[in-house]
Amino acid sequence: MIYCDNAATSFPKPPSVARAMADHLENEAVNPGRSSFDLAIQAAARIDALRVELGRLFGNPADDPNRTIFTSGATAALNLTVGGLCAPGDHVVAEATAHNSVLRPLHELRRRDRLDFAIAPCDGSGRVDPQDIARLITPTTRLVVLNHASNVTGTLQDVAAVGRLCREREILLVLDCAQTAGTVDIDMARDLVDVAAFTGHKGLLGPTGTGGLVLGPRAEPEGTVWGGTGVRSEELEQPRALPYRLEAGTLNAVGLVGLAAGVAWLAEQEPGAVAASERELAENFAAGCREIPGVRTTGRTAGDGEEHVAVVSLECGDIPAEKVGVLLDVQWEIAARTGLHCAPLIHTALGTSPGGTVRFSFGPFNTKDQLPRLHQAITAIVRGS
Numbered sequence: 001m002i003y004c005d006n007a008a009t010s011f012p013k014p015p016s017v018a019r020a021m022a023d024h025l026e027n028e029a030v031n032p033g034r035s036s037f038d039l040a041i042q043a044a045a046r047i048d049a050l051r052v053e054l055g056r057l058f059g060n061p062a063d064d065p066n067r068t069i070f071t072s073g074a075t076a077a078l079n080l081t082v083g084g085l086c087a088p089g090d091h092v093v094a095e096a097t098a099h100n101s102v103l104r105p106l107h108e109l110r111r112r113d114r115l116d117f118a119i120a121p122c123d124g125s126g127r128v129d130p131q132d133i134a135r136l137i138t139p140t141t142r143l144v145v146l147n148h149a150s151n152v153t154g155t156l157q158d159v160a161a162v163g164r165l166c167r168e169r170e171i172l173l174v175l176d177c178a179q180t181a182g183t184v185d186i187d188m189a190r191d192l193v194d195v196a197a198f199t200g201h202k203g204l205l206g207p208t209g210t211g212g213l214v215l216g217p218r219a220e221p222e223g224t225v226w227g228g229t230g231v232r233s234e235e236l237e238q239p240r241a242l243p244y245r246l247e248a249g250t251l252n253a254v255g256l257v258g259l260a261a262g263v264a265w266l267a268e269q270e271p272g273a274v275a276a277s278e279r280e281l282a283e284n285f286a287a288g289c290r291e292i293p294g295v296r297t298t299g300r301t302a303g304d305g306e307e308h309v310a311v312v313s314l315e316c317g318d319i320p321a322e323k324v325g326v327l328l329d330v331q332w333e334i335a336a337r338t339g340l341h342c343a344p345l346i347h348t349a350l351g352t353s354p355g356g357t358v359r360f361s362f363g364p365f366n367t368k369d370q371l372p373r374l375h376q377a378i379t380a381i382v383r384g385s
């Protein structure tokens with residue numbers, strides 16, 4: 001099988017990820033931070049080291065590892081951010097490339113009269129004009145939530161421009177880094193990002209069920225789950241100190257050990273090499289697709305690869321995306337993802353609703369010798385041969 005669905009989750013992972021998880025399960029899978037015996041202290045220390053590493057990776061100006069909070073993924077992180085930072089009556093500005101992990105909590109909280117929100121548009125290439133965000137800001141706007149790169153078109157947004165306009169208005173900027181962490185330079189200090197929500201199982205190469213938040217110095221969310229922390233257990237009140245305020249219950253230690261191995265593998269590669277190789281594959285793939293009559297690389301044009309991560313969406317004439325996906329799988333053993341990719345509003349902007357697109361997304365273990373087969377398969381499907 002040729003796996004081209006790394007925007008859903010990266011696969012395969014570096015072998016060191018499975019090895020680290022197996023080693024942890026066999027030798028030290030005790031509850032981290034809940035007991036004072038050596039093994040528990042050692043397990044907690046590994047997780048704390050990952051907090052430090054991720055704070056550094058995201059350029060968090062708050063030099064405090066306890067401001068890296070672990071969750072089950074970007075969805076939980078974004079729910080926690082929106083629910084934990086907004087008080088009743090607050091307003092949020094999101095934008096049309098947003099994933100349902102942003103749109104659905106916003107919708108649900110509005111339904112409960114907890115907040116209101118507005119959506120800035122994107123253009124036909126998935127780009128959001130920061131001025132459109134600025135126009136939607138009201139006196140009660142508390143947060144702007146920006147998707148760093150679309151999981152449909154791969155389009156990167158101008159984070160620094162949005163960061164500046166948020167800072168001028170004393171609004172918090174939340175960046176959804178699900179598609180960029182691990183491959184795109186993220187610098188919260190430089191770009192004035194207050195919260196970076198990340199997933200561990202895509203570009204950071206960890207297992208599913210990992211992710212979290214990196215909180216800059218201005219963001220103080222309230223918790224949205226409450227429970228055991230292993231500290232101050234005599235008090236009914238959830239401890240205010242981070243990470244306890246936001247992390248109740250036993251952490252996914254085995255997943256985090258795997259995530260640490262993924263992050264370590266990335267750090268061992270030549271700086272920028274993984275991102276460059278993925279981007280080159282995506283550009284060459286898109287260029288080849290543009291030569292196939294009837295195929296459109298939605299939201300991408302020749303030469304704009306630098307403005308994208310390694311995600312390419314296709315429309316294949318009038319063949320429904322879902323059918324293309326089935327043929328790719330059954331006849332060609334190619335794994336791609338079809339449909340709306342949990343991001344309905346960008347498809348409206350692209351004119352690809354309701355059927356969506358066929359999405360190819362490349363990871364560190366895709367190779368350029370896979371491209372001819374991908375092009376051959378798409379050509380045959382479009383021709384109906």
Ligand SMILES: Cc1ncc(COP(=O)(O)O)c(C=O)c1O
Nearest residue numbers: 073074075099101151178199211
């Ligand atoms: C842009 C974007 N945000 C959020 C998510 C949710 O991530 P997770 O699977 O970690 O909950 C995804 C996953 O597809 C995504 O692409």
